Amino acid sequence: MKRYFKLIIPAAIFCILMSFRYKTHTGSEQPSGLAYYHFYHIKDSTQTGKVYSEDFILGFTTNKSIYSSQTKLKQDSTMEAALHAAEVKKSASVDLGVVLPVTEEDIYVDKGKLFTVKTTYSQSYLIAGEGDKIDWKIDRETKSILGYTCQKATGVCKGRKYTAWFTTDIPASFGPWKLQGLPGLILEAYDDHYFIKFTCTKFIAQSNFSQLKSISIPANATPTTKKEYEKMKKAQAEGFLAGGFSDNITIDKITTEGGNNTPQAKKFTINYPLELTD
DSSP states (O other): OOOOOOOSSSSSHHHHHHHHTTTOOOOOOOOSSEEEEEEEEOOOTTOOOOOEEEEEEEEEEEEEEEEEEEEHHHHHHHHHHHHHHHHHTTTSSEEEEEOOOOOOOOEEEEETEEEEEEETTTTEEEESSSSSOOOOOOEEEEEEEETEEEEEEEEEEEOOOOOOOOTTOOOOOOOOOTTOOOSSSEEEETTTSSSEEEEEEEEEESSOOTTTTOOSSTTTTTEEEHHHHHHHHHHHHHHHHHHHOOOOOOOEEEETOOHHHHHEEEOOOOOSSSSSSS
């Protein structure tokens, strides 16, 4: 059967659909606190009006945390519902509507150590020991965020200098993305050019988080390195483009945000990546 895929859509989208047939590892250990973050990133410094944004959730206990894309969770749920509806109707076509670019990885912190879990199809891959400990310099300056008194700190993470605002009113040494290690939860952080920013929009404690992912690293995750994982993803994408899938479902009517009738714009170049170092 013919497959109608627009090549501007990453092959990973199809991988997401296939992975719906398998459930992500869940466990009994659930977070005791939950922080919602809005993330924005100017990836092309020559086009500062083009801002990438995404929403994330940080769940944590005393010494563990998980940081996941809330945008991805919502989009996956919508896609899964569309795929299920097509299967019920025995339809060979699935209309996914607008597909947003999302962060596919989950970031875990376990007793101060950073781990990244990437899932492809039914398999999770564990990249361990990422990142060096951030040498934070704590300042006396304070400000209020979400009603919490926050203190200023500066440090270097993945090659970029960040200013972080943390509150000891929430005694958890976690924060958005790979920013962690302060004596309180980070509620806001940004790089020295303000091209990258994380802002906590809501914090919830002492609630029922039973529907969220476990904060424990999946026990079935296969250990690998970032380099080996990227090699595998490249091979999978090449196999996808060559028609290397045997599934009989055709996916069409996929559009990127903004549709297909937008005028030709200046070439977009990622010259301001999130990470400068491995």
